[in-house]
Amino acid sequence: MLYSPGHSRADFVDYLCYPLLRNIGAIRTTVSIDGGGENASTSAELDNGWSLELVELFSIPPLFSECEVYDRTGAHSFSGFITEVTLGESPSMRITS
């Protein structure tokens, strides 16, 4: 589990937890006029940490992994799977429903 530093992780004691989440972007929902299907996605800005933990954690990028997003109150706000992982000076990942 990735969580924001200073944020409670009491509900996720069964998971390996990394304080590497910096921000969750806006949830964007669009419909395609070529078929009308919904496409919802959001992005997660990540923090590589001083020891570049993400580089090791994502050495095999977790594409297609299911992903749940919770807000600061612990309420569920988005479900999807990871469709893109970016590493570098501004690491991030894209989550698509």
Add this chain to the structure above:
Amino acid sequence: MTNTLSATYPLSSYVPLRTTAAWPYYEEIKSLPIGYGTVTIQPIRYNTSGLVLFLFDHPIAGVDRVTIDGNPAAFNFYNALDHLGFPCSFVSLTTPVTTTAGVEVTARGKMHQTTGTVMTHPADVIADIMAIARSTYSESNLDVFRRECNELGLNEISGALDNNQQTTRAYLDEIALSLGAVWSGAMPGLFRLFPRTMPADEPIWQEYDEKNTSGVSCSANIRDYYSVLKIKYGWNYATGTPAQAMTLSAIEPTKTRRVDHEIELKWMHRGRLVYGIGSRLLQHRSRPIWRIRFDSGFDSQGYSTITHPLIPVSDTSLVLSRTVSPMRPGGSYEMQIAAGTVPEIEILQRSENF
């Protein structure tokens, strides 16, 4: 660096094929095709009686089969000059064909001007197409690619240039895809097989690391991923359809999702070679691919090594994208490196005449 393909004819021009309009009379305007290897085409009626059929706009090695509406027909093959004095290839029939008959001719195409053998080696075919397209690219520049093809046994392609409304670039794309290769006029060697392990005798252009790069990032996207590959091949130019298909699958112990992809290897006819090319592609694309982008003042146009603390993989690979400006030194580069273990490949299905 200069683009070695700064030809008088850009590769985005239509391939300059002659058409039937060059003849004193013709039934309809058609491109006069150029054929390589063993290729099946629909011939063009050369005279009104329907007894002589035009095959290619060059002499050929021979004709293996002529069928009319699916039935074998007796024929006599010959190379001769057309009305305008150009050397071409023809078949004459004992019974005339109507304009509506479905005629197919399987022929052994253009011969190499030095060896006299049927031209099937990819490097020879590409060099010939570049000459037809009036490119200034030298045949010797394909020597590295020729060695790569020989190393992997990719020494036989078959196909035709049959449409003067298709660009030279599009034909080169067809051949590159058929071989599991990439090509660029700015790349030394013009064509390179990719993906593949680096050839043993390959020089390394640059060793990139945190000291000579900036702005390093890498991304992996599901768009680059597939785990099942359906390959259509054995193109029949008479019907405009592939004659065979093969479906390959990556055997992954951690496979969680099946993603299908389909490609056409138009210039490939041998199942053994198709399996090799498909396996190469699938072993690369069924793994997460890191697209690594960076800026550097050190140029590279070939195999290079990248090692950087911000990226999780370190390997040697071909530089696939290079952006340079004449106004400033250095450039931006992209390499692709697949993560994880190389999967085994299995044949799921193989079919003919589908």
